[in-house]
Amino acid sequence: MTEYDAVLFDSDGVLVEPPARETQLEATRAAFREVGVDDPERRHLLDVASGVTVDGLHEICAAYDLDAETFWDARERHDERSQFEAFRANARRRYDDVTAVAELPVKRGVVSNNHHSTIEFKLDFFDLRPLFDTFYGREMTIESLSLKKPNTHYIERAIADLNAESVLYVGDSESDVVAAHGAELDSVFLRRSHRRDVDLSVAPTFEVDSLHDVAALVK
Known part of the structure; x- marks a missing residue:
């Protein structure tokens, strides 16, 4: 050996x-809401929450006329916060x-x-x-x-x-x-x-x- x-x-x-899927999706919804998109397509929510690529992210942002850097900053902040909260609540x-x-x-x-x-x-x-x-x-x-x-x-x-x-x-x-x-x-x-x-x-x-x-x- x-x-x-x-x-x-x-x-x-x-x-x-691992994080709960719904927690990841809600963090992504919150990011979309922050940049003015209240009802994103579910497939876009799933893509962003489950391992989006650089090209995929730019395509999704283009669909809503979003600045990719601004949206991704929001997504990362909400995702980070949701994970911290889950640990503190003993949910993870x-x-x-x-x-x-x-x-x-x-x-x-x-x-x-x-x-x-x-x-x-x-x-x-x-x-x-x-x-x-x-x-x-x-x-x-x-x-x-x-x-x-x-x-x-x-x-x-x-x-x-x-x-x-x-x-x-x-x-x-x-x-x-x-x-x-x-x-x-x-x-x-x-x-x-x-x-x-x-x-x-x-x-x-x-x-x-x-x-x-x-x-x-x-x-």
């Missing part, structure tokens, strides 16, 4: 519960098996497609910051959308911070596995309850049910 000198983790669905929790991260005898980091500010909030809110040597989310800009996983940009930055050579990446989505492959890393697909029925078109190096299983792999 490969010996690893660092482990990187996704955040939502791995360390903490950290997973119990996160305690296994402390058992890892190697350096650790977090790389997420969520906002960097939101990752920072989670780590502090749940007292997880001491477990990690570095962490990256994306900036709250349109440009950052092109740097999200499966792009390896933030993964490579984390690896550089850790000065690591053999790294394992743990995620709960196909884009996590693809990003790990792109960065030439071994990958773990964490099949939590919300991922029970997901079929992957790419094969992870490992598939597990718990972060305790990840600790066992690294040990």
Whole structure:
């Protein structure tokens, strides 16, 4: 078995519960309302809330004659606020098996497609910051959308911070596995309850049910 000198983790669905779809949609509705669009098409709400691309965002904004930067600023602020509120209301929790991260005898980091500010909030809110040597989310800009996983940009930055050579990446989505492959890393697909029925078109190096299983792999 490969010996690893660092482990990187996704955040939502791995360390903490993922955001509720309706919460994401309501944050997007609020952003549209802020810029004067009271009744956006549902397909546009879904696209913005579920991982819009740079080109897709510009197309949606053009449909309503919106300035893309202005709309995206509103969307990011409302989305960030909705996540903070969910954590504070105990509507989103950290997973119990996160305690296994402390058992890892190697350096650790977090790389997420969520906002960097939101990752920072989670780590502090749940007292997880001491477990990690570095962490990256994306900036709250349109440009950052092109740097999200499966792009390896933030993964490579984390690896550089850790000065690591053999790294394992743990995620709960196909884009996590693809990003790990792109960065030439071994990958773990964490099949939590919300991922029970997901079929992957790419094969992870490992598939597990718990972060305790990840600790066992690294040990």
